[in-house]
Amino acid sequence: MTPGLLISVINASSQITPIDAARGVLAIGKQLAEASQDHGLMPAIEYVPRGEVPNGLPCELADTIDVPGAAGYHDNGPNGPYIKILVDADWTVTLSHEALELGGDPSANIWADSADGNDYAYELCDADQGGVYEIDGVRVSNYVTPAFFDPFSGHGAKLDRMGRLTRPFETHEEGYQIMRTEPGRISQVFAAHGRLMHHLGGGVVVVFGHAFPEHKKQAKIAKAARRRGRWARGNFTMGG
Numbered sequence: 001m002t003p004g005l006l007i008s009v010i011n012a013s014s015q016i017t018p019i020d021a022a023r024g025v026l027a028i029g030k031q032l033a034e035a036s037q038d039h040g041l042m043p044a045i046e047y048v049p050r051g052e053v054p055n056g057l058p059c060e061l062a063d064t065i066d067v068p069g070a071a072g073y074h075d076n077g078p079n080g081p082y083i084k085i086l087v088d089a090d091w092t093v094t095l096s097h098e099a100l101e102l103g104g105d106p107s108a109n110i111w112a113d114s115a116d117g118n119d120y121a122y123e124l125c126d127a128d129q130g131g132v133y134e135i136d137g138v139r140v141s142n143y144v145t146p147a148f149f150d151p152f153s154g155h156g157a158k159l160d161r162m163g164r165l166t167r168p169f170e171t172h173e174e175g176y177q178i179m180r181t182e183p184g185r186i187s188q189v190f191a192a193h194g195r196l197m198h199h200l201g202g203g204v205v206v207v208f209g210h211a212f213p214e215h216k217k218q219a220k221i222a223k224a225a226r227r228r229g230r231w232a233r234g235n236f237t238m239g240g
Contacts, residue, residue: 005043005106006056007099013061013087021061022047024092027138031096032103034135035161038145039124042103059083059098061091069219072098081106093132096140097125111180114169115151121178121224122149130174130211131162173209176217178224180204 011021025047032042048054057080065086067073072085072094083102085095101108101124110122124143131142142162147153151168159165164172171177181204206224208217 005103007043007045007059007083007102008048008054008056009045009059009061009095010048010054011050011061013063015063015087016061016091018047018049023136024095024138027135028092028096028099028140030135031140032099035100035103035124035143038158039104043099045099057081057083057102059085059095061085061087061095063087067219067222069216070222071216073223074098074102090132090139093139093141097129100124100141100143101126112149112169113151116169117181119180120149120169121180123178126175126220127170127177128160128162128164128172128175130172131160131164133162171207171209173211176206176208176212176220178204179207 009021009025011018013021016024025045029045032045036042044056045059046055059082062084063086065072065084070086071088071090072083074081074083081102083095083098085091085098104110104124105122108121111119112122114120125141127144127148128142132139133142134140142160142164144160144165145158147157148159148165148168148170150157153159153168159168159170169177204224206217206221208220
């Protein structure tokens with residue numbers, strides 16, 4: 001879906017060695033190739049040793065991040081798109097998440113129609129943020145397949161890489177989703193299921209799974225608000 005897109009990872013962190021950074025990037029490159037079997041062409045990714053010039057979209061591994069509560073994000077600045085990742089124990093999971101979602105919806109403005117009449121943001125990793133598996137000993141994020149966004153996917157369809165989701169548009173207890181709905185439909189569709197929701201107005205809602213970490217919610221609400229702004233104004237801003 002993103003022909004020719006290259007993510008260039010730069011290690012600006014004091015917490016990981018160049019060898020560990022390169023090892024993580026290599027594993028994520030394998031994951032992107034794997035995901036392309038379901039989603040079509042995904043971005044390529046490279047590790048750029050310190051002092052060398054990146055060839056593609058810059059992705060900085062950093063010790064601090066300027067979005068409270070976020071572990072990483074992608075944005076569009078004066079020089080074009082870029083990614084920033086906070087280096088912590090799960091930085092490879094975050095980088096995997098951002099790379100996959102950048103590949104699935106680079107402009108962060110695609111919505112999928114569900115059977116309940118609402119739209120869900122075409123985000124490949126949000127629905128199951130707790131899903132993690134390993135490639136060559138490196139932890140990477142679970143991701144959904146196109147069948148997840150198809151309300152007519154039948155029983156036994158492959159909905160996600162790890163097989164943790166059981167039906168299209170499901171929000172795992174450790175995940176969340178951004179939903180766009182007609183005013184007045186939200187309580188009718190979701191209240192009976194006891195979902196945890198945050199209303200942003202304009203028909204945009206964040207639906208949280210029951211086990212989604214409380215300290216991460218504000219960053220996801222901010223992400224949804226920015227996506228809502230893109231929908232209303234046609235602008236590309238931050239996603240994560």
